[in-house]
Amino acid sequence: MNTDTVIPADTVTAADTADTAADTVPAKRVVLTDVGHTFDPTGEDMLFRHLTVTLLPRHVYALTGPSGSGKSTLLSIIAGWTAPAQGTVERIGCDRVNWVLQNPHGVARRSAIDHVSLPFIARGENRHDAESHALGLLYAFGLTRLAFKPFSDLSGGEAQRLMLARGVASGADLMLVDEPTAQLDLTTAATVNERLHALSLGGAIVVVATHDPRTRDACTDLIDLGDWQ
Ligand SMILES: Nc1ncnc2c1ncn2[C@@H]1O[C@H](COP(=O)(O)OP(=O)(O)OP(=O)(O)O)[C@@H](O)[C@H]1O
Structure with missing residues (x-):
């Protein structure tokens, strides 16, 4: 992992601390057992x-x-939005699920830091603490110098990294990211891929659906559906 990342201390919950203790079963996990799916009525x-x-x-x-x-x-x-045709899915300690969409959506005139502070404020933090945590995440996603720029001034890669930072700020237990580089050119996609590791800074379980081999390589683990036919 990059050493220049910052973990906002308050985004790590007691449950996450337990996760790191040796010889304990993680308090937060998703267990898929014998899961299969089809849309074919037969x-x-x-x-x-x-x-x-x-x-x-x-x-x-x-x-x-x-x-x-x-x-x-x-x-x-x-996420629990679709029931599998076969098998079971247990979500343990995953109360908050956050879906980061393919296309970055922001408020044009609001600053980058506003986008990342808001989830902290929504959870009851005062503005000073929220901005301090937001700055930590902006740093982790390589956006420090853009903190006070309006969303409309960000490039595609910067806007996508901002969405990932906001996803972490949401304090989700489970973060689902669909094709984060699909709309980006190779160079811009690289700036997103090199920050993907920061997605798990808040202690979330993160799953990234992707076609991009560089995105795949930037993740810590691989689930290839080709292995489960
Ligand atoms: N609600 C639905 N009803 C019927 N068929 C569906 C439904 N949702 C998806 N499908 C079909 O299921 C298959 C898998 O779709 P899905 O979107 O999960 O694939 P994917 O691997 O994410 O594809 P892509 O990489 O192109 O985004 C596709 O053939 C799709 O058309």
Whole structure:
């Protein structure tokens, strides 16, 4: 991991501290057991099957597979929005689920720091503390010098990194990221990929659906749906 990252101390919960203790089962986890899914009413044309994996905090899982293999569907199953046709999904200690969308959405005239402070303020922090935590995350995502720029002035890669920083600020237990570099050119995508590790700074379980081999390589773990046909 990059050594220039900053973990906002207050975003790490007591449960996360327990996660790091040796010989303990992580308090927060998602356990998929024998999961399979199909949209075919006959049940014959399975997208994936027998997927068994435990997702843990502070890991960033790349979810890969050809187009149409079921990556977005599996994200939705992990989030609890779609029931799997087969198997079970247990979400333990995952009360807050956050979905980071492909296209960055922000408020044009609001500053970058405002976008990242707001989730802290929404959770009851005063503006000073919220901005201090937001600055830590902006630093982790390489956005310090843009903190007071309006969202409309950010490039595509900067806006996408801001969305990731805001996702971490949301204090989610489970963060699902769909194709974070899909709309970006190679150089811009690289600036996003090199900061992906910062996604798990708040102690979330992070799953990133991607086609991009560089995004895959920037994650800590790999779930390739091609292995679960
Ligand atoms: N609600 C639905 N009803 C019927 N079929 C669906 C539904 N949602 C997705 N599908 C189909 O399921 C398959 C998997 O879709 P999904 O979007 O999960 O794949 P993906 O791997 O994320 O694809 P891509 O990489 O192109 O985004 C596709 O063939 C899609 O058309």
